[in-house]
Amino acid sequence: MALPVPRKDSLLGSLHSPAYLRWQAALQVLWLFALIQAPWAVNGFHWRWFLPTVLSIVIYLVCYAQAFLGSMKRLPFHALAIVATGFALWPVNGVALGLVAIGLALLAFAARPGLWLGATAAAAVLTLAWSVVFGIPAWHAAVVALTGLAGGMSNFLYVRSARRDLELRLSQVEVRRLATLAERERIGRDLHDLLGHTLSLITLKSELARRLAMADPARAQREMEEVERVARHTLGEVRSAVTGLRAGDLASELVAARVMLEASGIALDTSMPDALRLPESVQASLALVLREAITNIHRHSQASAARVDIIRTGKEFSMRISDNGRGGLAAHGNGVSGMRERVRQVGGSLAIDSPAKQGTTLTIALTLSPALTESVA
Known part of the structure; x- marks a missing residue:
């Protein structure tokens, strides 16, 4: 029944x-x-x-x-x-x-x-x-x-x-949707600006090289070398633009975090590099960890202020999330186990400092492997 x-x-x-x-x-x-x-x-x-x-x-x-x-x-x-x-x-x-x-x-x-x-x-x-x-x-x-x-x-x-x-929760979903839409529009504009002129240039030089192939082979070769140079340069710019799309996840989570906490009367300060480049899998896991930590602050901390510091120095990455709330966060409670598992899956570590009535600080530390570093280079 x-x-x-x-x-x-x-x-x-x-x-x-x-x-x-x-x-x-x-x-x-x-x-x-x-x-x-x-x-x-x-x-x-x-x-x-x-x-x-x-x-x-x-x-x-x-x-x-x-x-x-x-x-x-x-x-x-x-x-x-x-x-x-x-x-x-x-x-x-x-x-x-x-x-x-x-x-x-x-x-x-x-x-x-x-x-x-x-x-x-x-x-x-x-x-x-x-x-x-x-x-x-x-x-x-x-x-x-x-x-x-x-x-x-x-x-x-x-x-x-x-x-x-x-x-x-609904406002967070809407903020993430709008952030994603805005990022897609930015990437569309960037790709149009990057590729429109460049592909026209490649087309013209390729046609010129075809006409010169029999009459002036040496010049035709120089034109094709120029086409190769332009194509490689454009490929690097496209990769940079696409990396910017992937790197928007943590930035979007920070926007959503500000909406949630400020609606609850909790002031949020953030610090994040302008051009943070991380592997897509690492970015997704860290974004989920940040979301869970912010949710804990909203629901359980009774804080009036919070801060998120994201630092990337070479292969070293760290994210520090702190608040001035009641503290006393259990080592395996309030979603901490899930956060710890996500951080472990990307090869990082999660440390918790949460003395009673003195706030809570979560520190995520991660050393990027050479392979992961090269994948976003």
Whole structure:
């Protein structure tokens, strides 16, 4: 049986179905066993509480599923329906307090603080009324208010953070796409400028050499030697232009890194050679390492400033990524193992200095082999 697919405009669909929300959705269904087990253990079986409880479970499951899988516009309706179901069941089943708390927490996912806070206050007042009419302990009003505020605040902050992360990821993709497009346009212009005049010159000299081949062989030979010289010079310029396209990966990652960190309130300083030339495989691996390190700074560092220094001296290459955050980065946590493996695959080493509350510094060192150096020469 296939699992239900969330709508694109649903809570799960709009956030690209994060694992945290899927786990939360599953775990908050399991507590329904307590809705039957607790009153059965205290009062024994009786249709007076059992039938309303079963009906409330059906309503809860339908509304709960729609809160995660249905349209976000309908989420407040489904959350409030769960709250109303909880109050309706409460006089015969005290565990229905959980329905009220979950409904209020779900309401915060709608990212409408006024509605969620107002509903929490109304639920607390209604609990006081229930205490008068049905004899429910009055202190349950405080429980409703506290659980509604605590659970709702957690969900509200999570959704806000998840949406910001999603927007940053999308902006990074767009920045990389635009950087790639701009680089392709630059290479196109460079190749046109390089080859247009040169190929015309080669064509003219080749035609001249063909006409002189019989009448003046010595001059024809000189013309062909000139064609060879021009062709070799142009080949070197084309290689330089293509190398510039490959070397754009790290530069593009630095642009994307600045977008991500500055959107999070983290200032980024960078230092990179104007004409950094690295083998394509090395460039790709280092770009991924830089991306993972910047993501860690954004998500975990709590820093206000970061810096990336890229240095190439002959065969020696180093990249230093530092921040002034909380430090304490685990040697094998937060993607470090993956970064270490990528650096190892290109023959380099990764060192981490991350004392608690003193920031984190990652240093990547690499010695390029002669073969790799010559491949971009």
